[in-house]
Every structure is written in C-alpha cells, then in structure tokens.
Amino acid sequence: MTTSITYDDKSVRRFMIASIFWGIVGMLVGVIIALQLSRWEMNGKFLEALTFGAIKSDGISFLTFGRLRPLHTNAVIFAFVGNMMFAGVYYSTQRLCKCRMASDLLSTIHFWGWQLIIVAAAITLPMGFTRGKEYAELIWPINIAVVLIWVVFSVNFLWTLAKRNEPSLYVALWFYISTIVTVAMLYIVNHLSLPTSFTHSYPIFGGLQDGLVQWWYGHNAVAFFLTTPILGIMYYFLPKAANRPVYSYRLSIVHFWSLVFIYIWAGPHHLLNTDLPRWLQMLGMLFSLMLWAPSWGGMLNGLLTLRGAWDKLRTDPVIKFFAAGVTFYGMATFEGPLLSIRAVNALSHYTDWTIGHVHSGALGWNGFMAAGMFYWLAPRLWKTQLWSKALANMHFWIGTVGILLYVAALWCAGIMQGLMLNQVNEGGTTLKYEFIETLNDIQIFYWLRSIGGTFYLLGFILCAINIWKTARSGVPHDEVVEVTLLERKQKDSMRWGEALLNDPLTHIVLAMAFIILWFFLPPHADKAALVVSALLCVKAISAFKANKEKWTNWHERLIENYLPFTVLVFVAVAIGGAVQIIPSLIVNREKNIEGRLQELYTPLELAGRDLYVSEGCYNCHSQMIRTLVPEVMRYGRAGVPDDYSHLGESLFDHPYQWGSKRTGPDLAREGGPIAKDAAGNPLKYMRVGKRGNDWHFNHFLNPRQTSPGSNMPAYPWLFENKTDVKSLPDKIRAQVAVGVPWPALSKHEITDMVETQAQEIAKSLVDAKVYLPSKPDLKGDELRNQLANTQVVALIAYMQKLGAYREVKPENPGQPRALDPDSQRKTAAAK
Amino acid sequence: MSQEPKRGHFAKEKGEIILREHEYDGIQEYDQKLPNWWLFTFYGAIVWFVVYWVLYYHTGMFKTDHQLVKDEIIAVHALKAAELEKTLATLNDSTLVHEWATKPEVVAAGEATYLANCSACHAADLSATMVAGTVTVPLPGLALNDKVWKFGGKPMDIFKLINDGSPPESTGHNGAKMQAWGQTLSPKQIAEVTAYLIAKLPEDFKDIAPN
Numbered sequence A: 001m002t003t004s005i006t007y008d009d010k011s012v013r014r015f016m017i018a019s020i021f022w023g024i025v026g027m028l029v030g031v032i033i034a035l036q037l038s039r040w041e042m043n044g045k046f047l048e049a050l051t052f053g054a055i056k057s058d059g060i061s062f063l064t065f066g067r068l069r070p071l072h073t074n075a076v077i078f079a080f081v082g083n084m085m086f087a088g089v090y091y092s093t094q095r096l097c098k099c100r101m102a103s104d105l106l107s108t109i110h111f112w113g114w115q116l117i118i119v120a121a122a123i124t125l126p127m128g129f130t131r132g133k134e135y136a137e138l139i140w141p142i143n144i145a146v147v148l149i150w151v152v153f154s155v156n157f158l159w160t161l162a163k164r165n166e167p168s169l170y171v172a173l174w175f176y177i178s179t180i181v182t183v184a185m186l187y188i189v190n191h192l193s194l195p196t197s198f199t200h201s202y203p204i205f206g207g208l209q210d211g212l213v214q215w216w217y218g219h220n221a222v223a224f225f226l227t228t229p230i231l232g233i234m235y236y237f238l239p240k241a242a243n244r245p246v247y248s249y250r251l252s253i254v255h256f257w258s259l260v261f262i263y264i265w266a267g268p269h270h271l272l273n274t275d276l277p278r279w280l281q282m283l284g285m286l287f288s289l290m291l292w293a294p295s296w297g298g299m300l301n302g303l304l305t306l307r308g309a310w311d312k313l314r315t316d317p318v319i320k321f322f323a324a325g326v327t328f329y330g331m332a333t334f335e336g337p338l339l340s341i342r343a344v345n346a347l348s349h350y351t352d353w354t355i356g357h358v359h360s361g362a363l364g365w366n367g368f369m370a371a372g373m374f375y376w377l378a379p380r381l382w383k384t385q386l387w388s389k390a391l392a393n394m395h396f397w398i399g400t401v402g403i404l405l406y407v408a409a410l411w412c413a414g415i416m417q418g419l420m421l422n423q424v425n426e427g428g429t430t431l432k433y434e435f436i437e438t439l440n441d442i443q444i445f446y447w448l449r450s451i452g453g454t455f456y457l458l459g460f461i462l463c464a465i466n467i468w469k470t471a472r473s474g475v476p477h478d479e480v481v482e483v484t485l486l487e488r489k490q491k492d493s494m495r496w497g498e499a500l501l502n503d504p505l506t507h508i509v510l511a512m513a514f515i516i517l518w519f520f521l522p523p524h525a526d527k528a529a530l531v532v533s534a535l536l537c538v539k540a541i542s543a544f545k546a547n548k549e550k551w552t553n554w555h556e557r558l559i560e561n562y563l564p565f566t567v568l569v570f571v572a573v574a575i576g577g578a579v580q581i582i583p584s585l586i587v588n589r590e591k592n593i594e595g596r597l598q599e600l601y602t603p604l605e606l607a608g609r610d611l612y613v614s615e616g617c618y619n620c621h622s623q624m625i626r627t628l629v630p631e632v633m634r635y636g637r638a639g640v641p642d643d644y645s646h647l648g649e650s651l652f653d654h655p656y657q658w659g660s661k662r663t664g665p666d667l668a669r670e671g672g673p674i675a676k677d678a679a680g681n682p683l684k685y686m687r688v689g690k691r692g693n694d695w696h697f698n699h700f701l702n703p704r705q706t707s708p709g710s711n712m713p714a715y716p717w718l719f720e721n722k723t724d725v726k727s728l729p730d731k732i733r734a735q736v737a738v739g740v741p742w743p744a745l746s747k748h749e750i751t752d753m754v755e756t757q758a759q760e761i762a763k764s765l766v767d768a769k770v771y772l773p774s775k776p777d778l779k780g781d782e783l784r785n786q787l788a789n790t791q792v793v794a795l796i797a798y799m800q801k802l803g804a805y806r807e808v809k810p811e812n813p814g815q816p817r818a819l820d821p822d823s824q825r826k827t828a829a830a831k
Numbered sequence B: 001m002s003q004e005p006k007r008g009h010f011a012k013e014k015g016e017i018i019l020r021e022h023e024y025d026g027i028q029e030y031d032q033k034l035p036n037w038w039l040f041t042f043y044g045a046i047v048w049f050v051v052y053w054v055l056y057y058h059t060g061m062f063k064t065d066h067q068l069v070k071d072e073i074i075a076v077h078a079l080k081a082a083e084l085e086k087t088l089a090t091l092n093d094s095t096l097v098h099e100w101a102t103k104p105e106v107v108a109a110g111e112a113t114y115l116a117n118c119s120a121c122h123a124a125d126l127s128a129t130m131v132a133g134t135v136t137v138p139l140p141g142l143a144l145n146d147k148v149w150k151f152g153g154k155p156m157d158i159f160k161l162i163n164d165g166s167p168p169e170s171t172g173h174n175g176a177k178m179q180a181w182g183q184t185l186s187p188k189q190i191a192e193v194t195a196y197l198i199a200k201l202p203e204d205f206k207d208i209a210p211n
Helices: A009-038 A046-050 A065-097 A104-124 A140-162 A171-190 A207-224 A228-242 A249-271 A278-305 A317-339 A342-348 A352-381 A389-422 A435-441 A443-473 A496-500 A503-520 A525-546 A548-558 A562-587 A603-614 A629-635 A693-701 A728-737 A747-767 A780-788 A791-799 B006-014 B036-058 B065-090 B093-100 B104-117 B155-164 B187-200
Strands: A002-006 A193-195 A201-203 A480-484 A595-598 A674-676 A682-687 A805-808 B129-132 B135-138
Touching: A009 A065, A009 A104, A009 A352, A009 A443, A065 A104, A065 A140, A065 A171, A065 A228, A065 A352, A104 A140, A140 A171, A140 A193, A140 A562, A171 A207, A171 A228, A171 A249, A171 A562, A193 A728, A201 A728, A207 A228, A207 A249, A207 A562, A228 A249, A228 A278, A228 A317, A228 A352, A249 A278, A249 A562, A278 A317, A278 A342, A278 A562, A278 B036, A317 A342, A317 A352, A317 A389, A342 A352, A342 A389, A352 A389, A352 A443, A389 A435, A389 A443, A389 A629, A435 A443, A496 A548, A496 A562, A503 A525, A503 A548, A503 A562, A525 A548, A548 A562, A603 A728, A603 A747, A603 A791, A629 B065, A682 A747, A682 A791, A693 A747, A693 A791, A728 A747, A747 A780, A747 A791, A780 A791, B065 B187, B093 B155, B093 B187, B104 B187, B155 B187
Parallel strands: none
Antiparallel strands: A002 A480, A193 A201, A595 A805, A674 A682, B129 B135
C-alpha cells in the first residue's frame, strides 16, 4: 500500500535560518571578546570613543570578558550548532524514516521554545546571572526549560522512528539517538542544583566531585552535542552531495559503538596533573588515547566516501566544505588525544593551545559542516538554484584562511606561554618570567587570532547573504513523496530477550565487567579479573569466528528495532560516568580527608565568592596549583614543598572554581591568615594574604595601576553596588542542604558578622588612604561606612580567604579504602 | 527476518567489494574491510592502556606525582639556600655600596627588576604614591625615599628584608605585609635591587665606609 507524504520542511527552514542568525551573533561576540584580550578598553571604555564621550566609563559590567565569554560559548554551542543540528536532524530523519515528523505541534514548540531559551540566555548571561560552570552557566529556571524542550524534541524524534516506513535504521539515526539520550543524561546530572532565589542556585556537587561531573559533562557536550549529531549529518548529507555510497558499513558499526562507549570516559583529561586521584587521571588519559581510532573511523568513512567524487571538489562548494570539515574533524580528534597525554597536558593546559584546539573543531568541523549543509539544503528548501556559487567559494576560502590563522596563532601563543612559564633562571632556583610578561609576549598572536576570527565571521556573513538571496529567488517548498507503508510486523518486532540476552552482547558485557573489577579490586584479585577478561575476549573471538552469521544478524536485527537500540546506547554511555563519578562521591568526603581541609567561608566571604562567580572570574583565573614543579615554584608559598592545591582545600566549593584557562595568574594562594591591628592584636575576621586590601582595591579599580600591562577589565561598578546581604541566610541554608557544614547562624548573627568584617576591611582601606574616584570628597568614617557596604569589600574578603585551610587527620589514615584504587596499591614512594 | 543482502552475498562469493543491498533514501553503503593501520591503532591504544596501568600500579617503578614534586621542590630549596649562602659570603654593607651600586649595569638590572616587581606598591619614584587625576594617593607599600627605614637602614638589612619579606612579628602596613621575594627573585637580583636603591638614595648610605 502506498501513500503520498509531505515532509515538514518548514521546521528545517526555520532552524536553518535561526542557526545562521545566532551563528553570526555568537561569532561576533567571539570577535569582541578576542579583542578584549588585546585591548582592555574593549570592556566598555571603547563606547566613550564611539559615542564622542556621551558614555563615560572605564568598564561596563555587561560588556566584560567574564560575562561575554559564557555568552559566546553558549551561543555558538547551543544556538548556532544546536539549531543547525535540529535542521539537519529534522530534514534527514523524515527522509530516512520515509515519514513526516510525528507531531507538527511538538516541532513548533521545539523551535520556538529553543529560541526563547537562547533569548533568555542572551539576556541573563550579560547581567551576571550564572551558575559558574562552563557551558552550564544558564540559571536554573532556564535549565528546566532546556530539559523540557529537549524532552519535546526526543518525543517528537522517537515517535517519528516508531512511525517509520523503513524497516531498519540508517547509521545517521544511530548517531542522533546517541545524541538525544546522552545529552539528556549529562545535562540533567550536571545541572542538579539547589535554588536560593529565582536567579541563583548552588550545584549539589562541590570541589573535586563538581569538577568531575563538570568535565564529564563539558567534555561530552563536545562529544554528543558537537560531534555525534554532526557525524549523523555527515552520514546523510555527504553521500547525498557526493552521490557515492558510504565507504564501509562495518566501519560505521565499529566506530559508532566504540565512539559512544569510549568518549564518556575521557572527561578527567581536563583535570590532569592536579591532585585528582591518579586512577582517574589514568582513565582520562588512556581512554582519550583509545578514542583516537574511533574518531578517525568517522573521518575515514567521510573522506573515503568521496572516493570517485573528488573531481567535484573543483566545482561544488558543498563538497569543499564537507571535505575540509571532515579533515578538520580528523585534525581536532588527533590533537585531542595528544593534549590528553599527561606530559603534553602539563605544558598545554591552562594556555591558549586548548582554545585553539576547540576552535579547530568548532570553526573547522562544526562551522564548515554547517555551511556545506546550508548550501546543499537551501536550493532544495526553496526549490531554486544556489544564488552564487562564487560567493560560496569566497566563503570557503576566507573561512579556511581564518581558521588556519586562528589555530596557528593560538598554537604559538599557547606553546610559547607554556614554555615561558616553565622557564627557570640559571641555577634553576627561580622562574625567569613574571606571569604578566608571558601575557604581553603573546599579544601579537592574540591580534592574529582576532584577525582570523574576523575573517571567519566575514565568511559567514557571505553565507547568510547567499542563503538569503537564494531563498528570495525561490519559494518555500515542502517535498512530497510516494512511500510504501510498512506493516507493523516488518519493524520493531524484536523481543527484549532476543535483543539483550544475546551472544555478542553477553560476551562484551562480561568482559567489560571484569575490566572494571580490574580497576577496583584489591591487589592480586585485580590481576585475576584482568586475566578473566582477557580469556573472555579470546572466547568471544573464537565464538565470532565460529558463527559470524549469527553475530552479524543480531546487529542487523537490532537496527530494525529502535527501542532496544536506544536502551543499549544508553547503557553504553552510562557506564563510564558511573564508574568514574560514583566512587568519588563516596570516597572524597570530609571524613576521609587527610591533611588540608578547607576553612569555611564567613557570610561576607560567601557573598564575595558569589560575586567572583557572577563576574565570571573563573574564565581567566584558576584556583588550582597543579602537582608540577614550576607551578609550585610560581604559586606555592616559600618553604612549603607540597604546596600544590590539595583536594581538601576546595571540598566545600559549590561550584568548584579550579578554572580551565589562565589569562591571569592562578589565585589558589592569594589569601592568608587573620590580620592583626596596629597594636598587634588579631582582628575578628579580616585576613590579609599575598597582597594588601588596598592593593586589591586599586587593582579592581584599575588593574594597570597595580599590574602594568594587564588586560583585565576595570570593575568600577563594584565600588558603587551594594553587597546583597539580605539573600545570605537563604544562601547559607542552601549550602547546608548541599553538605557544607556551616554552624547554625541566625539572620541577626549573619548580618552582624557581615557588618563586623566589612567594617574591618573598610577601616584598613581608609587607613591606607584609598581614593574612591566617584566620591572624592568622602573622608574618614563617612568613607568607611560607604565602602563597607560595597561589593568590592565583599570580593576583597573572598580574595583574602582563598586557600585557607586547617590540618586534619581522618579516623584511619593511610588505610586502603573500597572504591579507591590508589589507596590499595603501593607505589615506589610508599615502599 | 533479516534480509541478508543478495548483492552482498554475490559480491562476497566473487571476492568483490560488497555493496549492501539496502538503500536509505537513495544512500547506498559499501561494506569495505576495516583498514589494517586503523585497526592496529585501535588495538595498540587498548594494549597500551593495560600496559601503562600495570607498569604504574604493579611494578613499583614510579613515584606518585605528590612524591615527585615534593622531592624536586625540596631540592630546589636546598639549591636556593646554597646560592643564598654563596651570595651572602661576598655581600656586605660595604660591597653593596661601593662595588654593586657603583656599576651602572648592575644598577640598571636592579632598576628593571624593581620596575617589574616593586613599583606597583612602592612607585617608580620610590614615593609609594600615585597621582590619580588631581589627587595624590598612597600605594600599598612604604615610601622608600622618606629616610625612614622601619626594619633597619643598612644595605644588608634591606637585602634581607626583600629576601625574607616583612618580619613575622610585623603587623604590616595597614594590614598588608611584603611577600618574601626570595621566592621569586634570585639572591643576585635582590642584591641588584638593593644596589639600585642605594644608587637612587645616596644620602641614606653615605656613612657606609669602604672596606
């Protein structure tokens, strides 16, 4: 029985236009923040010149790097690539299922809901409403909206699969399924938080646990938001555009399953060479290395599909973009494992090398695959010809030059700064360069990067013009096709037992279980587990050789059944996170801390910390001294040989603030002990660390006064705005609920503590004769009372607390613990 | 039931490249063998996983990161102490004033170090003040050109103060203490900074007699 079906191409057009629009917005913000790294005036002061002095400010809060960088990353990931992915998924899924999207209503809700979320993000992020975790900055009400819209998308997608008129699922759909399932899992877990108000919340995880969850999410946002859906898009659009068969079906199977299984484990490579338990660092690094081949499997299947169609490179801009995009994918997925090697990471981490790496993925892979897809889709969606092939070629070349400039500049910047920071003077006892010198020396590369980024943006504007003109030259067109309706029994007829209790699967699951036991079992038992696992692998190989047909048929059957397939994908992606995160939740707790345990914040310091998070300071400053000699020499205290950041020092930090990039120096040892008054008596709360309160005061007012050459924005509004004391009781209550052992404090006590500490700090500032440019006439007590209420005093209180800890001993120090592989094994040092 | 690709079977028997029978929206798929180099990369990475884990956890050949860094930093501290001792052996009030501070290249090196590290708190003109608009504002440090030396005005007192930071019993200047610059600067650099101060403030050190 056949019927005629109209595909919903309206949704595809909408998502595509939205993607181009948000892409330009996101890239423009990218260019602005890139320029901010070269010229601090780009943080607001430039408006003075633009408006001929009508706006006068050294810095405007909603234009600072710390607030705009999250806007850039969120816009590019969720708005640009998100909408592009939805366009590709909606277009290809309907055709691969030979049926219209299941529900037009859900498609409409999905589209408008997603755009509303983006608008909400574009408003809240510059206002400083943030959760303080990278790519997970959006505040909790928006998080809930994201989850709801993702559910709408998932239901719409899976329902379409259920209604399909095609017995089996094409590889593109496998990748879409893995995207839907995994993003849901990652997003929900990493956004678990306890609200303190409508715009603020604390993540339920803290310290190391928060870091692990964050990078399990952060790394796999790259994997399952920026990679798997685009691979699915590649598998549909590339063979279509090239008009060639896909290179290898079995490569699709092997690289799909290995990619989705292995990717999840690689998260800890963002925390290498820190005090993170060694077994997690080993898993993070070694799984990243194992990820190389599965990633290249995708590249190979893409590039080798072009065999026989390479001549089209000369004539077809679509093929140009796809070939370059897939090549950049290969480059980025080779660089990723390289950067995950602990020795390489020691140099590259916290530098611009990482930023260059993600941009070869984002600009090269995502941006070019998007462009190729847009140029292929537009003539079909508007039933016309592409307006200008020449313009598309121009876009290709200007974009390619832009990417190469960008990536090469940041290789140079990152490697050079990394080497300079490690450089010691003759004799090897002191470091050669101050942090600021290394920053100033890479400025030339920052300019080149801004130029490269601008090129890329210009290319994308050409794309927008081209697509616009193409659309204008045609009419919106929804494709109509004749399809043969599939009978119910021709698909989704596999029973659960057949799907899950089957030979390849039993072998794999058992071998995997023993491998995991090998990580965790005590000495000797672990070796036995490894041997069992190896034997199981041998047995699996012989079973496969004996009955290839049966194994092949199982997978052939599996892809005719979307629900069992989806469940197996979920199992494959859930294992890695569970093995890495759950033990840490159990082991890394206060009772097991040996050595340094973080001192609790005072209410004022907590208020200051919330400001630190809200201003996005973590975008440029780390609070993590790694277990590396040059780092301890640079940031550690004199005479303390083990002065790297210990895990216990950030145990109660919700969210953790270890950072991922150092545009400024590390701040882990910025704070110090309780200060003394002039008579030598200790003060109640005020601390003074590496630098005095007045230094910080001047620094926030004008960073270049205290640190000549600094590119940090000025923060004049911190000197005007009042500290939010009213919300502190609710915040402290939420902190207690997530496990921070605050003492019981009444509202009254909290206000008193804030007042006392703020007055102590304000007094020290008045004694130091600080100058408040906005109120030059205030003196003495008036100035002190004015300052005590301002945000800058709260932030100074926090700066002076950084790194405060006390020494503790657990009940059973040095004892092997379950689920803590490091504690059960002896290394050379312990012998 | 599963549709074993006929075209596939035929190709398999003929030893040709298999083109799978099923098409998806016009997309066909070959079923080429996996490239061997690719497979070996994958297997190699898996084997390396096992080998590396076993080497680290079961051979006892490696120290932990913590032990490594601690050992090396202790070695650096020892070197630094030896270096300081060596410098101190040749350094005294008199040599600082009459040898170090009289050499223009030493003073110039000291000035460079001073401007990079010290001027933020003590000002380029040693006054520990800055001009903001129309007012003069104090900087965090103590003034150096006011003839007051809170912790001793002999050249060696100044050297030690820079090297060790504010003494522990000091309450600090408005609560702020100077850090131990010996952590970041070599003894030679600190001697150069001292020489720079002597050259800038000859009045304060005119009583130091040559050896």
